[in-house]
Amino acid sequence: NFFFLFLLSEGGITCPTTEVANSVQRTGGVSAYQVGDNLTFTCSEGFQLNGAQQITCDSSGQWKPQPPQCVPIPDDKIQPSPGSCGVPPAVSNSNVHLADRFITKTSFFSGQKVYYNCDVGYVAAGGRKSRLCNNGKWTPLKLKCQRKLCGSAGDVQNGQFVYTGVEFGDTATAVCDEGFMLVGHATRHCMNNGWSGRNPVCEAAVCEDPPEVSNAEITGLQHEPYTYKSVIRYSCRAGTLVGEREIWCTKHGTWSAPAPECKEITCPSPNVPNAYWTGNHNQKFQYRATIYIECNMGYVMSGPGTVYCERDGRWLPELPKCQRRRFVNQWG
The missing domain is CATH 2.10.70.10 (Complement Module, domain 1)
Known part of the structure; x- marks a missing residue:
């Protein structure tokens, strides 16, 4: 709906200036038009005319027919024009992506801008967010995105965090002091909205x-x-x-x-043939019990004369042997 002023001047009835959004029609600084003057409209690239292309100032001081509108052309009906661009090429290793409203478009007219956003976990760190279609070629994207900063993950009582870094994608792993045990998840992750989870607790072992x-x-x-x-x-x-x-x-x-x-560890009875022992009057030979072994008369000892009962039930060093003494005839 348009509201038109009737402009009355000494020269007679005139029509006011009218503007149509997204058109390339220009008034040339004229503030009023005489009866019989015409205006012709052409829509900007990507828009189509809805209404009459030409309107005329009539004797009632109104434009006839009513000024048109320039409405967007549906994407499936846009015809590539000379100098237009296709889909903007991806920018590798830049951590940026095309804004959602441009993702479905396949053709862009010369002079049209598209805008980019930083990926999740990244923030703009300088450069323009747009690039321009210029006679069939896209201008370079200057936007720089860097990882978001999470900062400190907090304090761990009786422990500390070990960091791989404090930016998006980094981790902080809690390590308890000696003698304390971890309760909760040890590792927190630097996410888009800060550190994940909650700080664990180090409790005394x-x-x-x-x-x-x-x-x-x-x-x-x-x-x-x-x-x-x-x-x-x-x-x-x-x-x-x-x-x-x-x-x-x-x-x-x-x-x-x-x-x-x-x-209760005992050793077996120290049965050494042709010998007798002293030093223990109990019926059981318990651990550390010590006895002294002597050979009967006419026998000589080979081995230790003192043994004790070890914790594994053996006599140590070992039980001796008593061998018959050999007599040598000195008279030949």
Whole structure:
């Protein structure tokens, strides 16, 4: 709908200047037209005329017929014109992409601009965002895009982040101090909207209560929790301790070794032919029991005269042998 002014002057009835969007018609600075004057319209590239191409100023001070409109030509009906350009060529390794409104177009008239945006995770760092179709050739794209900056991923109590970088695509991996264990996801990723996820937590490594051992006493007990480097010691009330006497809580929240055992270890009776032993009056030869072996009269010993019972149930160094003494006839 157009609103027209009736301009009355000393020369008679006139028609006002009218403009049609997206047309190449020019008024030439004329502010009013006389009855009988004509205006002819031509649409800009990519637009088509909807209405009369020529209108006339009539005696009522109005343009007849009404001024036309220049509306966009549907993409499937655009005919390539001399100097037009095809689809803009891709710009490799630039981290930019053509704006959505230009993606479906296949032809562009000379003088038309297209616009670009930075890829996800990138921000403009200088240069124009547009390029121009100039007589069948596209001008170079000057837009520069750089990775977004995420900055610090935050603090980790009792630990720290190890970074590959602080820009889009980089990672921050939490590493706990010795004696602390990670709770949560260790790695955060620098995304388009900042660091992914939440900061993990480093909690003190805690071991379960030390295992009880039959016939053993535990020293070094403390009130829970048993944290990193807590040490406990086992001693046997009866039998021989087999295993580690001391164990400690490791940085992984486990004890450094299985609990030992208190076993009754005995060695077999030291049966040495032609010998007798002294030094142990018990019926059982337990670990560390020591005996002294002597040969009967007329026999000589080959091997150690003192042996002891080892923790594996053997006599060490080894049981001796008693061999009959050889007599030499000195009188020939």
